[in-house]
Amino acid sequence: MKNTVLITGASEGLGKSFAIESAKRGLDLVLISLPDSGLEHLANYLRINFNCCVFCIGIDLTQSNSAEEIFAIICKNQIKITVLINNAGLGNWSWFEEKSNDFYKTQIALNITNTVLLTKLFLNHIDKKQPSYILNVGSLGGHFIVPKKQVYGATKSFIGYFTRCLQLELSGTNVNISLLSPGGINTKPELLVMNNSLKGFAKATILEADYVANAAISGLFKGKREIIPGFANRFLLVLDKIIPSFFKEIIIRRKLKAILSV
Template identity: 35%
Template sequence: MRKIPCFMINEFALITGASKGIGKSMASQLAGAGYHLLLVARSEDELQQLAAQIQDKYNNKVFYLQADLSTETAPLEVAEWARQHTDKLSVLINNAGYGLWGDFEQLDLNAQMNMLALNINTVLSLTHHLLPLLKQQKQSYILNLSSTAAYQAVPTLALYAASKSFILSYSRALRYELKNTAVSVSCLCPGPTDTGFANRAGLDALADLAKKFNMSPENVASIGIKGMFNKKAEIIPGFLNRLSAFGAQYLNKSLIERITAGLYNR
């Protein structure tokens, strides 16, 4: 397996949702590999703290931007901000996203549309704006964050699972379109991860169960980055997660939906 490159002089990585969880771990690990960083998230205080920690430890260049990426104008603003800081962008990690738990009919429609805007529209728009810059590099990488939920319909997480399925399909298609360019596209599909996702989604009832199966964000980030640099199309961290994704593809869909509905309706 190819190791993470080291001492990448003047190359930058842009990470969305970088202030916590998997994004934060990826930022630290890429800094350790020698990348300068462009970090984007909603919390300016957390970004400022992370930037200071990385600069103190690795002496890398770290720029950060506080932004609500779910807004229509945010991706273009982020892309223009990135271009102001570097023309050596070689890694784009689309990590920002979240889920909402509950029946589609009962959840607030505006909240669901905001989630879709972040999980889908932001990824598409930011990637489209930055692809010309990524294609100028000798070698560059895009890593999109999906989920094992992408492999099946999930009642009570209907739109979240659908958005992650979209990202997985889109990533594979874009990967093929760019196969003769300098840009490699990968999709990371983690299972339960200790990132606070369940609490934000409203899945407090599954907190105890999640603790039994959660992977650490540091572990997921490491597997994702290595898979990205090895130019893997799909990256599923953890044997049980790979097994569940395989089963979801080949088992009866109605059976899978009944199982997931029973799990998430606790």
């Protein structure tokens, strides 16, 4: 049976790279993004260049019933999903008090609630006798304390915990679940400008979206439990486990002082 992958946040950035990488591998696609976000243009490109079936759903994932609506549309069109990529998310780089309550409600709904509900519906949708796959997009930020990413990092920590629990609950089944924990990714022009200003080891942790998508999907089909693209990012995680907590707090406080003095 040919695999069909559902990708959220598919119109740009890492989600778009996931769509292209999946099409290259011969998968059919269901692409999810906001209405009028260019999904059909991407879908036509994929159909022409990779001869795959592409179905688009334009929907606001922060709406409370969006997950149910997506699977109602899928069932109505008799589409059988075998791969779920929970990619959609909202980040920020700001002090906690700078953002509004509505921003945090949206961030939590998109990063956490949407992922949980889509995963639940996907597990109800699949035939567990056949191989199926879930890729949850977390972040290295979910492993570290990062000032100015307080809520974003917390949502990604949630995704990590949620994914690891599911891996244990579904062990011994044909459902393969992977956690993607990337570092910085060049996904938007403003990020590209900011990342280009980095130097040394910090610059080495930044990766291109196409590279991350390739590593993630390869790792998913190989059954990797956690996928951390890039040697520098894997080294950072090892270093974090070695350095004592009190010393890491000193480093973070010094970094905060540097930020405040700018």
